[in-house]
Amino acid sequence: MNYLNEQRRNALAAEYVLGTLRGKARARYQKLMMQYQLIAETTALWEQYLGGLNQRVPPVKPPPRVWEAICAQIDPASVTESANSPSSSDGTSDDNIVAFERKRRKQSRLFSGVAAAAALMMAVLLVTLSEPVVAPIERVAIFSDTDNQPLWIIEISGDSLNVRVTDALAAVSDKDYQLWMAPADGGAPISLGLLPKNGDITRIPPEMLLDKNVTVLAVSLEPLGGSPNGSPTDVLYHTNIFSV
Template identity: 30%
Template sequence: MTDDAPLTPSQEDHALAAELALGLLDGPEATAATDRMSIDPDFARIVHDWYERMAGMAEALTPVMAPARARQAIRERLGHINPPLANDPTERTPWWRGPLGALAGVLAVAATAAFLWLPGLQQADTPGYQAQLETQDQAMRVAARINGREMEIALESGVAAQGRDWEIWWVEPDGSAPVSIGLVPREGRLRMTLPDGLDPSGDIQIALSDEPAGGSPTGQATGPVVAIAPLTSL
């Protein structure tokens, strides 16, 4: 039998079922394969067998958090955040450009800030934490604040060098590898919901490292740690 020998009908069914289970089919091919499952019990069984194989493989995998550069790209595509170098932080917008829009934006930000930051508006039974991170020369200051499972990062002063970003790391007290949770925004604030498994407490530290634009390509800190601080209760 040569390498280019045609597949048998059974082999074709298994190949089609595997492609459907892996999500490799789209458009009319996916529709046709899905419709066939409803009228062909043997084909449906093959597809379900493939699902079970992949589920067994997934159970053996260790879940890891995607690198910051991947999460950054997703936020940019969804429009939740601007690319790191999309805006010049030293550039000033003329006062006459969109005054009504600017005023509306200021009012919206003020209302949001009041809701998030005023103690009287926070849930009484939800513990809150904060961390103030700054470099030794105090040229850079970053504020971290957690209310429940919602975390906010704000750059108060300083800016990362051109082509670099400051990456945020969650440091557990047990000595396990730090977990990347995002990049310090060059302007505005970064708001996120903490991933499952990251529970704020006074034993947690927040660190910042100097990384290439988009964050560490390895999922671990590659640059020097420029600031670190513990979480303290609000």
């Protein structure tokens, strides 16, 4: 089939941008875009053609946790700055996890600055009163290297997926690590997002991950930004999930 034929090229590009080109046909088209400059350019043209259709969708401000999570991934050291991000400048948060982390930072500053026992007791009281209820950890998974050195520790509770990196990880700077789950029905791996290279991140787990029949997680090595085609590129590790 000649994909460069003008009519076919435009038909495929339009349906790709529209979103109706799906499954294997979509994956094949993504390869064609990498292979042929003309197909990539036709796709960009259709993106421009149809882009205006979205501009009647009324804007919705994303919750502050989204910016927090972005900062945590591009630069974990900037998470503190992100509390002052544009999206959270109103000081509100509807995310218990982010709120907890901010309170924990406030707590640590308070402890370092107060020596008097009375103030210490007041701080403890305040933190005790203000900490949100955190769901107990139900499942854990540990990714280890070939020397059995743990690299990432995954903790799953009803409302959060927490990932911690150990100092055994020798991260590469020009690649990202991506976390995947194997669905219980044997379907294609599902991305759980990029893994941190240091520190820890917390995100909301998809409902499918809470299925007790999901027992395997995997880590793949990906180009910066994550898998280009929605499938793992180079699977490095896999591990079982255990209930606790």
